Amino acid sequence: MARMTAPSTGQEHGAQQPHRAGFACFVGRPNAGKSTLTNALVGTKVAITSNRPQTTRHSVRGIVHRPEAQLVLVDTPGYHRPRTLLGERLNDEVRATWAEVDVIGFCIPANEKIGPGDRYIGNELASLKRTPKVAVVTKTDLVDREALTGQLIAVDQLGKELGIEWAEIVPVSAQKGEQVELLADLLIPMLPEGPELYPGGELTDEPEQVMIAELIREAALEGVRDELPHSIAVVVEEMEAREDRPADKPLTDIRANLFIERSSQKGIIIGPKGARLKEIGMKSRKHIEALLGTPVYLDIHVKVAKDWQRDPKQLRRLGF
Template sequence: MPSFTDTPEGFRSGFVSFVGRPNTGKSTLTNAIVGTKIAITADQPETTRHPIRGLIHRDDAQVIVVDTPGLHRPRTLLGERLNAVVKDTYADVDLIGLTIPADEKIGPGDKWIVDAVREIAPSTPIIGIVTKLDKVSRDQVAVQLMALYELLGGDEKKPVVIPVSATEKVQIDELIDVMVSQLPEGPKFYPDDHLTDDDTETRISELIREAALSGLKEELPHSVAVEVDEMFDDPEGRDRLNIYAIIYVERPGQQKILEGPGGRRLQSIVQRSRKEIIELLGRNIFLDLRIKVLKNWQSDPKQLGRLGF
């Protein structure tokens, strides 16, 4: 068996990051391209909070997709730190994919992102990706592709633009082909069986946060954070992993919303996240989930550090 450092002649490899306004489908697209769920998704903007690397393995290439938080004008210290992480990521990747939903008009926010990316990484190529093509007609997709082409420089720069649907798995292989064509020749960075470099505790906490965000209104999700407190094999010999985790919110009223009447919403969060964690780990688990108020943690440097931001 060859090691992952042995690569054939002409092999291409590199890091690709998707950029776009929050909620443009970056995480859903990352999962579709990698072929398994490595990034959580939700209807609310700014769901992703840290870079997640997913691997695409081909005979002729290895693509490392880095899913990042959406680049945005920050309102809190957390937002400022997320933007700093995003900018560091863009400065180090080989290719950037700008995601624009097919069902939303291109606006000043998109131009702001393009300008910001070009300032951070002036020599990094940018491809345009129209997401959610299944939501509109072919004519609307064509109009959006032309608008994205112009946003990225038009005939002067001749950018590559491509429409995809991550949920319907339309044009995913074609997008991978485009990404590979833009990458430099290079070695494999990871073994062939590697799917992500995210650690298990982080993936578990993210699955819990995804379950907690389900059905919430837009103003609350920013205030939700999850920390895995303890994780150990069952001390009584049962074949299960015991996980103790905490959901943090900023105000008592938010805690009541997450708990729901009679604690029913919290029970539902436990059930949904437990199912996802069992699928991730491939074994039975016991999940103890509690909610605590951490006042204004998004703007508290000490608490942000404690929560890993």
């Protein structure tokens, strides 16, 4: 029987406790709040977020440091019934991650009824007998107490139906920071004993160029038509410090290509007189400068890679 746990006081973490370090991953159908939860736990932006499904395309490791533990979070793409070769490869990435982590957090939004997508994932998780599973009911700030109680009961029932014994059922609001620390408190005891896996200052092991590409794609996702998000890919082609700058005024030059699948989509991204592309550059540059700690000159080019989601050669070229 899954149980609800009162918030931790922190008194149980003493100097005598063995240090723990290991990997946890959040899984769930697209747009279940996995990336927002990862960012909230780490305390900074390591995964891009969007209200569009299937935003995440790479497994991003965010690292939570505590004196007694190091929790490495693997944020996977949303697991779904694939319609394209890209979708199949994203699912393969998720399954490979499940097989390697120490604990799995199954994210189910509080504001949406449990549906076929949740059961599809749950059936897959039920086959992983040895890995502890925590049900994380996300987006609790979007529902009232009565609706949340109903969803917690439904999640408990889902586990019984699928043969999953939840180690915990935890309601959280990543947007408001509610019960986020509690979730970390509950995940850490499920990790193996051992030394740190990453140096103390690291928050992610994602390469800078990949993170920059993702930040540009996040900015491009905002406000576009429903059919466009899945058609966008970004590759950073060049990134280097400008040579003629004084040491106290550095500037990083970044050239990136933003790929879409059809020529007709180009106008959507560029916008009237280039206004939309300029907005994408301004929004992403702010986050990139925060990431790198230096001013940035960002040059984005929009290119067509016809039907790249279904083309094995183009998928490899774009990093999938």
